[in-house]
Amino acid sequence: MKVPPKRNVATTLKLRRVAIDTYRENVAYLHRDCPIYRAEGFQALSKVEVSANGRRIVAVLNVVDDHNIVNPEGLGLSEQAFAQLRCNANDLVTIYHAEPPRSMDSVRRKIGGERLSPTEFQAITQDIVGNRYSKMEMAAFLVAAGQTGLDRDEVLYLTRAMTETGRRLDWHEPLVADKHCIGGIPGNRTSMLVVPIVAAHGMLIPKTSSRAITSPAGTADTMEILADVNLQPDAMHRVVRQQRGCLAWGGTANLAPVDDVLISVERPLGIDSQSQMVASILAKKLAAGSTHLLIDIPVGPTAKVRHMRAALQLRKLFEFVGDRLGLHLEVVITDGRQPVGRGIGPVLEARDVMQVLENHPEAPADLRQKALRLAGRVLEFDPDVRGGQGFAIARDILDSGRALAKMNALIDAQGRQHNQYPPGQLNYDIRADRDGVVTGVDNFLLARVARMAGAPMDKGAGVELLKKLADPVGKDEPLYRVHAEFPADFEFAARLNAERGSGYSIGDSEHVPQPYVEL
């Protein structure tokens, strides 16, 4: 075999920053006249590996014909890719064909219906968090895993593997409580009540929450109306030490970061498998250092879980995985027939929460009741609280004003938000088209109306429910009010209502659906 001659093309290029924001997808820009482009047979959309100073990233290649974007001697990187490489403009970089990530072999095995091992799940999650998967490849993994369904051992492996993609908080205490709802019910802001109640009792509850992904408000979006939620890890620890709790956004803590990447694919695809949900929730909680966890599964005709049977299956899966992770995990199945509270959207939901804390006469009773039940169950994690006594303790903490005082202390510790956000000033009412009682409220449609109206980006946007299940209504009486801040959003929401109706069913009182659970 002859010794290969030296390459006759330059293998290094000068790094350029291209001011294009491609979010979670790294893009590299190469000029069509770049000698390496020709010599190496790159193609637009092929994956390349860019390396410099011992760091390397994988990016999708776009081919450029404009010297203003990148010249033939340069290699451009989109904003996030540039930041990831941690180099400076004009540094010399090398570019290669990226080999497909090795763990794609496991994904193909999963597509073939095979069972994957713990190390295979580790390899997949590490490759994903290392930016070595394209969105297409992630979609293949998610669909394959969602479709055959992972068996429960595989969900456990995936959960552990996801946890290992980031850091893990350690609170150095034997009891670190948390609660989590699987989502799907608008207005369900119980965490903002459970945390102050539980922390007022003295139990450690360092709650990190997400922002809304497909919903009109996440706990972080709503808490942000009242306080700073973007706490750096140090600040969060300080608040928790001082107050026994916090209500912070989880994004800065780097907890199971692979989950955020996977969600960025699941969301636009609208796929949502049970095994992925369980792994995602438990990986985050494990990384957050929780030892005791209460899971809320709402059931209802327009909830994520529509039948009691499915709720029980999901509960078993949570229990199986949670137990093996060493979590003390309890699952409660709750009433998901309609939104909780009155408001949907950050400002409107924050108002509900504060009314409950203030024992305001107009505070929504269902939100109060649900929060007390959940807080009671969390309090019972305390070995000194007798089984069945949690609810009464929670109610006492709330009624006495100690929960409100704790919330104010939390707000001050995190940094009080001094801007006043009013509900959106553009609004219209949706009215009943007949006399009767409310026999159905579509969670999904109301969430979409609130999003179209601008929530959660426009904080005051959303929906204010004026009637709830079983309430009597007269023809033309308002059912709910839509709030928007911008005319374009106003129009979007109105168009959706025009096309899809109100989301309310009005009928006879005997048609009001019974809750699947009594809570």
Added chain:
Amino acid sequence: MKVPPKRNVATTLKLRRVAIDTYRENVAYLHRDCPIYRAEGFQALSKVEVSANGRRIVAVLNVVDDHNIVNPEGLGLSEQAFAQLRCNANDLVTIYHAEPPRSMDSVRRKIGGERLSPTEFQAITQDIVGNRYSKMEMAAFLVAAGQTGLDRDEVLYLTRAMTETGRRLDWHEPLVADKHCIGGIPGNRTSMLVVPIVAAHGMLIPKTSSRAITSPAGTADTMEILADVNLQPDAMHRVVRQQRGCLAWGGTANLAPVDDVLISVERPLGIDSQSQMVASILAKKLAAGSTHLLIDIPVGPTAKVRHMRAALQLRKLFEFVGDRLGLHLEVVITDGRQPVGRGIGPVLEARDVMQVLENHPEAPADLRQKALRLAGRVLEFDPDVRGGQGFAIARDILDSGRALAKMNALIDAQGRQHNQYPPGQLNYDIRADRDGVVTGVDNFLLARVARMAGAPMDKGAGVELLKKLADPVGKDEPLYRVHAEFPADFEFAARLNAERGSGYSIGDSEHVPQPYVEL
């Protein structure tokens, strides 16, 4: 309900062409300061619909911070997106949030393991060919369809739906023959022999072929060494009328174009389901106007189909779908234990083909033999040819020089290629590491070596086999020669050989694997 006020933001933008080649993915560029960007709550990577003059396209949004790329009053489109919209720079365009394609509901049903109807397959393929699916969504469809497997009726529905995405050729003759190999065997250039033999017999065989996707050469790449293959539909019809056949690239004919889009996702994912393969092949053939079709399924340890059982399953599926499409379809299962012929790569394969046509004493016997068998079976589609006589007729046409004459006539009709392409001048030999006989040749590795060496882009690059199965070899005797045109490619191929070995097994003569089939 109040009447929505007028929007307070401009809804039109000036179209800009951004000189970035994003291949099959449309990208729209919006400046971060663009008022619409803020008002409508777009996010980077979200899907937008851009419309102008009654046309609309779907694109992925990238957010730009550089006025040189696009200014806040403009909307930039990548090359292909700009071309698809068929507008001019500075035309006014509107941009909306793109709704996810409706047929994604069917994809989610398929993920859930349900069976889809003909109209659902139609909606999916129309949305894909209409550029309304992201790569991620296509991956979800392909994995879902590949994993549960479509049942055979669904494969039929998908095939019909794929055919309907493009035009359909009509040759106005009762017998339009074609042959197709499912691929995976390097050097298997039988079409370039079957077409001249069959056309010389007078049977109509208008063959359209693909270029290499993952292989080192497709029939179109190899034929291009000899003649123009980029025939516009008119030119192709003229050649076929004159010569009773052609060997053209199928890309300009717009046959089942959705297939090309799906392949652009399957290829990087490395997924390859039987149902997708059958639908893809039969849709293209149906669109090409074939009435009689011979399918070649090679079987061998490193072929696409590795066991006789799997080959029979695949045959049944081809037969089921083909019969219901009204095709006269025959399947032959052939020996796929090793590459066919001597050369791998366009120039080297074209040389093999011409040697067989010229009855050259060094012509590779296996290529000749296989081509005669296949041509014989195609000739037997002729009602006047007695069953079993096809082979002798084909051999007579080849030995008499009539096949060569027909090939020359085809080359002249398509446009003779006057450039002479020599095999790549940089080369090295891979040698045996012991005495013995060749007991195995890895199709897959040899194809990769040829690709790394530059095939099919560098026409002279590839591999020249010097030994084949059962050949005796001495230690250090050359097994094959690798040809490259560029030093970088040379080095890639050599590195692959250094890492993965030769791809040849040398052993005792009793370990030569038996062919699964005698052909």
